[in-house]
Amino acid sequence: MTSRLRALPLIALLASAACDERPNVTPKDHAEGLYVKGTAEYLQGHFEAALASYEQMRALAPNDPRLPAARGEVYISLGKLAEASTEFEAALKLEPKRSTNWSRLGFVQAQLGKTDEALGSLRKAVALYPNDFNALEQLAEIHLKKGENDEAIRHFTLAAAAASGESKSELLLRAFEVLGKQGRHAELLALAQKSVNEGVRSSGVYTTLGDSLVRASKLREAAAAYQEAAGLAPRDPTLWELVGTIHMQLDKPGDAIAAYKESLRVKDRAIVHVALARIQLAMKSQEGAEQELAAALESVQGNDVRELKELADLLVTMGRKPDALRILANLSAEHDLQKDVALQLATAKLAHELKDVALRTAACARAAAADPAVKKCP
Known part of the structure; x- marks a missing residue:
């Protein structure tokens, strides 16, 4: 008991000393x-x-x-x-x-x-x-600004080789851009192919490869490249649409339908339903074409010119010319499209068929104003 009582002051003293300690910050x-x-x-x-x-x-x-x-x-x-x-x-x-x-x-x-x-x-x-890709990229930008394209391409490529991840892809795309603007398509194709062969996997690189292969008339290889790109960019519906379009050019409607449906899974778009409707028409399925046309009309956005032109053309094909003319009339009157000669002539032609004299006259006038070489209007 006495020993225990003696220990209490010692414990208290140690505790007090511990409380007074301060960290020694240099x-x-x-x-x-x-x-x-x-x-x-x-x-x-x-x-x-x-x-x-x-x-x-x-x-x-x-x-x-x-x-x-x-x-x-x-x-x-x-x-x-x-x-x-x-x-x-x-x-x-x-x-x-x-x-x-x-x-x-x-x-x-x-x-x-x-x-x-x-x-x-x-x-x-x-x-x-030597692997400072930031310095290499800046050197490339300076050479590009000075019009030294070969040096710009070389340094963008060196920077890409030194970089990793998304930066590698972005630097390669800069090199591709310079080659494309110079019209050096064979070199662009070679560099894009070399990049994917060396393991670069990005949607942008594969898309560029697909574009280059289309330009080189290598459609099967282009479809494969776009499909790889689509897998790497799952939110982009246009890549699957490109795959479908190529399969149609290769006369492979089954593969085209599959690709277009993949595009629709990403986003429901009228342009893809139009393409599917055309396939149904080619397969002599009027009912299938009508279903796709209805889906196209339901999903049309109204601000996509290409989509509206394709939809109008399909409506003409399917015997719904008045509906097509309404679309063309609105498009041809748009300020930004008044110099689109092909659009104005298509509108005038359909207006002539449907005996809409006022619309035909307006479209012909816009076509002639946009291109004085236009002497004859439907």
Whole structure:
């Protein structure tokens, strides 16, 4: 009992000592905490708060090489490019062999219109780290702006090779875009095919491959490419529609129907019902065509010109010319479509058949105004 009573004051003393302990925070620890805090604020979009945290950090650790680079990123987000440039230049004095600092300085210089300085900085970044895809991409953009298309394509391709995930696909699409605008379709096809052969799987790359294969009249391969693209973009109904259209050109109505139905599962659209109605007509199924026409009329949006033109054409085919003329009359009167000569002539032709003189005259006048070469109107 006595021993136990003696122990009580000792236990109380130890507990008291434990309560009085304070964590020993060094200036270095405090600076590190401010860096983490500033970074978190930057990522949350609280840019002024991030700068304030970095300013407090500078008082404790003025030579921390991370600090000017972090401030530079904040200034980029604030659109203060001159200040960002100053910060990255300061970062390079502390870490001259850090490729990211050269890359970010080059990016800022490019935005400021300092093209030669930007090229120099970006080339230093790539020399230090050849797989810096951000630097490679910026080099590509500069070459593209200067009209140096071969260099732009080369750097976009190198950037894609160094990148991963979605960035790889986006960079390849930039290279594809440049090739397409230059009319270099054979090179575009080769690069798209090489990309998928090397395992790049994105809807955009497969869609470009499909477009290139169609241009090369390789329809079976194009259908396969579009089908891959559709699997990678499950919310895009147009890719399955392309597959169906190609199967119709290949005289494979069964495969076309299957593809069109996949498109409808994604989104119910009149244009696809029109295509299915035409297949039903080709198969001598008037009832099936009528059902698809009814579905098309029910799902038509009214703001898709291609869809409305196709629907009007189907109505003519199925003997509902007055309904078709109502659609064409509205379309041909649209301000943006008054110079569509083919539309105006189609409207005039149908108006002539249905003896609507006023509409025929108006459509003919718009066609002649859009193209003086039009001498004869239905």
